[in-house]
Amino acid sequence: MGDQVQEKEEEAHSVTGWAAWLSTVVLLGFALLWLRRQGNLLHRLPPGPLGLPFLGYLPWIDSLAPYETFANLGRRYGPIYSLKLGDMLAVFISDPQLIRQAFSRPVFSGRAPLYLTHGIMKGHGLICAEGESWREHRRFVMNVMKQLGMAGRQGASLMESRVMDRVLEFIQGLKCDQMKSTGEEEGVDLVPGLRHCIGNIINGVVFGRTYAADDPTWIWLQHLLDEGVKQVAVAGPINFLPVLRFLPKYRHIMSFILDGQSETHRHYQEIIDQRQLNLFNNADNNQDYTSVVDAYLLEMKRRRQFNGDDDVGTFTIIQLYHVLADLFGAGTDTALTTIKWIVLYMILYPDVQSRIHEEIDRVLLVGDGQLDQGRIPCFATDAERMPWTEATICEVQRIKTILPLGVPHGTLDDCELAGYLIPKGAMVVPVWWAMNRDATLWPEPLEFRPERFLIVDQQNHEEENDVKKWTFFKPDHFMPFQSGRRMCIGDDLGRTLIFLFTVTLLQHFRLSFPPKFKDYEQGKFPQPDYGFTLVPHPFPVALHPR
Numbered sequence: 001m002g003d004q005v006q007e008k009e010e011e012a013h014s015v016t017g018w019a020a021w022l023s024t025v026v027l028l029g030f031a032l033l034w035l036r037r038q039g040n041l042l043h044r045l046p047p048g049p050l051g052l053p054f055l056g057y058l059p060w061i062d063s064l065a066p067y068e069t070f071a072n073l074g075r076r077y078g079p080i081y082s083l084k085l086g087d088m089l090a091v092f093i094s095d096p097q098l099i100r101q102a103f104s105r106p107v108f109s110g111r112a113p114l115y116l117t118h119g120i121m122k123g124h125g126l127i128c129a130e131g132e133s134w135r136e137h138r139r140f141v142m143n144v145m146k147q148l149g150m151a152g153r154q155g156a157s158l159m160e161s162r163v164m165d166r167v168l169e170f171i172q173g174l175k176c177d178q179m180k181s182t183g184e185e186e187g188v189d190l191v192p193g194l195r196h197c198i199g200n201i202i203n204g205v206v207f208g209r210t211y212a213a214d215d216p217t218w219i220w221l222q223h224l225l226d227e228g229v230k231q232v233a234v235a236g237p238i239n240f241l242p243v244l245r246f247l248p249k250y251r252h253i254m255s256f257i258l259d260g261q262s263e264t265h266r267h268y269q270e271i272i273d274q275r276q277l278n279l280f281n282n283a284d285n286n287q288d289y290t291s292v293v294d295a296y297l298l299e300m301k302r303r304r305q306f307n308g309d310d311d312v313g314t315f316t317i318i319q320l321y322h323v324l325a326d327l328f329g330a331g332t333d334t335a336l337t338t339i340k341w342i343v344l345y346m347i348l349y350p351d352v353q354s355r356i357h358e359e360i361d362r363v364l365l366v367g368d369g370q371l372d373q374g375r376i377p378c379f380a381t382d383a384e385r386m387p388w389t390e391a392t393i394c395e396v397q398r399i400k401t402i403l404p405l406g407v408p409h410g411t412l413d414d415c416e417l418a419g420y421l422i423p424k425g426a427m428v429v430p431v432w433w434a435m436n437r438d439a440t441l442w443p444e445p446l447e448f449r450p451e452r453f454l455i456v457d458q459q460n461h462e463e464e465n466d467v468k469k470w471t472f473f474k475p476d477h478f479m480p481f482q483s484g485r486r487m488c489i490g491d492d493l494g495r496t497l498i499f500l501f502t503v504t505l506l507q508h509f510r511l512s513f514p515p516k517f518k519d520y521e522q523g524k525f526p527q528p529d530y531g532f533t534l535v536p537h538p539f540p541v542a543l544h545p546r
Contacts, residue, residue, distance in 0.1 A: 048077055
């Protein structure tokens with residue numbers, strides 16, 4: 001009896017041993033197949049540096065100037081390369097043809113699953129959205145912008161009048177401040193006035209209202225925008241390592257972002273309630289709108305009437321909050337930052353400033369030639385007559401790319417680019433900083449030379465100093481408002497706003513640094529601040545009336 005038990009135990013152990021061995025072989029087989037697949041996948045990915053487990057390449061990124069890190073990697077690995085940021089695969093592109101090719105394709109029109117865009121914003125709005133919600137809202141906002149006068153240089157008089165009202169308010173404010181202070185000796189800070197006036201242009205378009213300069217709510221909204229841009233930059237690692245949000249440093253940032261979002265949404269609801277009263281109290285006026293808020297509310301009403309059962313599809317109140325925030329934040333910050341850089345470069349290059357002064361005088365002066373009789377500029381008719389001004393604006397946008405890494409895209413499915421595999425869910429980053437400083441595209445790229453955007457008009461060229469000899473020219477590889485299906489919606493408004501503020505400021509003043517300000521001495525360029533945009537180190541401006 002004991003022998004039989006022993007035999008059965010040995011038989012059971014034998015079966016168990018074979019089962020364990022077979023399981024091990026199967027597991028090893030699956031492991032080898034997985035490793036082979038991973039090897040094939042890695043072999044087909046764009047080249048790039050290795051990183052650490054869980055962290056990827058994050059430890060080697062310059063936190064103050066990440067765009068420099070990625071530009072340097074592009075010089076090492078080529079115009080398209082890949083690396084890991086945490087567990088996320090990121091593909092970086094610094095070739096303009098590849099950028100145009102990729103971003104024109106629907107598969108590249110998504111957003112990478114970053115924590116801030118997907119975890120906090122939940123894919124709402126315009127910047128963070130993708131798929132049908134993004135397509136519907138982009139198409140809707142572009143149509144609204146056209147109706148409000150932002151359909152290019154033709155028929156844009158309504159929008160130009162809105163902009164010029166604020167430009168003239170800004171200039172008048174500078175003149176009043178100059179009368180009250182030493183002006184030229186101590187200099188003035190242009191930023192508060194610029195932020196107020198540019199912000200109110202965007203407020204009028206987006207919300208259908210403006211604010212007084214001393215309005216407490218407006219002061220708070222401006223502070224929130226200014227700080228939010230900085231905090232999002234500091235919070236960048238959370239996108240790839242969400243667990244960091246529990247650390248004290250990042251917990252404070254997350255509280256700032258979430259609390260600010262909650263408070264702005266509450267304020268937006270107050271605006272929405274007021275606009276609804278204005279819109280729907282008069283039944284005959286339901287098709288008229290003067291802002292994005294009005295148009296959105298009318299679209300929601302139309303959808304309810306058409307679909308019934310309160311069905312508005314993707315046009316929800318939560319979505320409206322985020323659309324408003326995106327349009328206000330992006331529109332105000334990018335235009336303000338660009339003008340800051342233009343003013344700085346006018347001071348650093350007084351010879352270029354003088355050329356623009358000459359051009360302004362030639363185009364805008366009327367009557368007996370007195371400057372105070374010069375007419376106000378008009379983007380639709382004057383921009384093409386002022387090639388040096390246009391070229392200078394573009395050269396500033398090139399040499400100090402305000403969005404050095406653009407807004408990252410995401411792939412909606414597995415795809416190929418330049419012969420490489422780009423997996424679904426990869427983050428695709430255009431390195432505009434590298435493209436705008438590529439010596440093969442821009443000879444002597446670190447030199448500030450507006451002439452890059454000018455060609456000689458042989459038909460009008462009579463002598464060396466002929467003011468009519470230049471024609472503005474924009475190369476295909478210059479894309480200051482991004483490219484493809486997700487390029488900037490407000491590019492026409494942005495061009496108009498930047499041109500009119502620049503020309504009107506230089507029409508009335510010559511700009512310089514105050515005598516005691518030495519931060520930008522020759523050969524010394526302070527590190528710009530990098531958040532959502534690349535912002536110059538603060539500087540005062542001495543205003544010399546012309």
